[in-house]
Amino acid sequence: MDRYEGFREFVNARQQALMRTAYLLTGDAHLAEDLLQTAFTKVFRHWAKLAREGNPEAYTRRCLINEFVSWRRQRRWHAELSSARPPDAGRTGGENDALHRIALRHALGRLAPRQRAVIVLRFYEDRSVQETAELLGCSTGTVKSQTSHALDRLRAQAPELAGLLSDADPVHQEVTR
Structure with a gap:
């Protein structure tokens, strides 16, 4: 049995919801992708244990939040920029x-x-x-x-x-x- 069995399915099933959370934390789509990728990397390292006895989604969300706080602390990073056209402009x-x-x-x-x-x-x-x-x-x-x-x-x-x-x-x- 592959120790990473189920990881791909987990990512495919939860990626969009986790991406929304990452975007709300960072306020930037590209940084949100980086943040989520970093979290998935940490989850991947511990996948065998998480799949066996843990809650992979809760662990991933915690990784997202901790990594976000760490980025803000380390880089004093303020990536939010105003734009002329809001990202939701096409929605009703x-x-x-x-x-x-x-x-x-x-x-x-x-x-x-x-x-x-x-x-x-x-x-x-x-x-x-x-x-x-x-x-x-x-x-x-x-x-x-x-x-x-x-x-x-x-x-x-x-x-x-x-x-x-x-x-x-x-x-x-x-x-x-």
């Missing part, structure tokens, strides 16, 4: 939706790496506090505080997103009413 959903996506993308780019990871996992991937804590290797209290700080920072940096952000944080919604 109205002008306001497109403007919200652009504002949210730029605001996410100004968050600290861990805060951005928490927001992506909690609200884009719809992960629970417990799942997010496991993926990030921290306590649930840390996830809650990072979420709160990140949402506060997003509110300050992108007030035009207040409606979207109050839906994301019902506790804050009650306090501000």
Whole structure:
């Protein structure tokens, strides 16, 4: 039996979902591809054990997040660039939706790496506090505080997103009413 049996199937089945996560973390398609490739390389090295007794997707997501944080720390890297034409321009959903996506993308780019990871996992991937804590290797209290700080920072940096952000944080919604 090949010790890497199933790896190709795993990559084919989960690549698109993992790529979306990588893109949301980096804000750049090319960097997201590099990030995902790096994560897959790490998963490949440990595939035999992961396939036998682990959760390959959770391990891959954790590799994505850890590698992203490491890149940001090592390179002091800020790759987000404004463009004249938003990447979602061809999609339907109205002008306001497109403007919200652009504002949210730029605001996410100004968050600290861990805060951005928490927001992506909690609200884009719809992960629970417990799942997010496991993926990030921290306590649930840390996830809650990072979420709160990140949402506060997003509110300050992108007030035009207040409606979207109050839906994301019902506790804050009650306090501000």
